[in-house]
Amino acid sequence: MRRGFKAQAERHAAELRTAANCSDLETIHLPRLAFHLKVGVLAGHRVLGDVQPFLDLHAEQPGAFSGATFHMDDGRIVVIYNPVIYETGDVLTPQRAQTHGRTRSDVAHEFSHLVLGHTLREVKSIAGHPFLSCDPEQEEEANWLAGCLLLPRPLLLKAARDQEADSHLAERTHTTVDMARWRMNATGARMQAARGRGQRA
Ligand SMILES: [Zn+2]
Structure with a gap:
């Protein structure tokens, strides 16, 4: 990781939490941060219109897909997360997604890529759908900042x-x-x- 990144990430997370109206000690409300960042957050099957690809993927390789960020042609940015619960294979309800630890990590990870200005590089195909992913250095940084945001x-x-x-x-x-x-x-x-x-x- 870049020198000084870890300390910078703590400061950056503190600023973002403040912008989301969240004190240093509170549990962060991610929809409020999404609103501040002008980003939509949706379960994957709301975008694809079908949960089956996520169930197929889960059967094949559980945990292979966590989340991704889409930059739409009209300028909107949408973060999507995997609606299938890694541990059980159940489909998350929107209510449950708000408090589900892994989903919150995945969403915070995607927000982190965005605020760090990471460029999206590699195109991966998951269950026949193209996804963009980042390089390992950027993954590490996004994980770190997501950790600072949540905790x-x-x-x-x-x-x-x-x-x-x-x-x-x-x-x-x-x-x-x-x-x-x-x-x-x-x-x-x-x-x-x-x-x-x-x-x-
Ligand atoms: Zn990532």
Whole structure:
């Protein structure tokens, strides 16, 4: 990753969260961020008109497709996410998608590509439909910024001070346990909180 990118990403995420009317400690409401970014968010089958390609793809290779961003001819930008739940193969309802950790990660990842101005390069075909994907460096950056958006450092530090378990943190903030664990490790929030406790003792 570019030098300084990680610190920049925390700042960038903080600005975006503010723009979405979300405090440092709150669970981010992604539709509000979408509104700020002037981006539409839709389940894949709402765009293709059929859920079957996503079910076929899931049967073939679960998790092969998470999300993609489309730049329409009329200038609109639409992020679509996979409506099929990776773990169960069920189809997400729009309500469930709002609180589904993996979907929120995928959507935040696509937003991150957009705000980072990543150029779309490679065309991949999934179930006969063309999708654009990015290079590995840009993928890494988008993952990092998405993590900062969903679980910013101040939120993690507060959770660490409260000695909140990763699983509880994930449930409360509508993220995955993997994401909660990864962000806790990446920021060193639990270590920082433990040092704070040591100093007060
Ligand atoms: Zn990506």
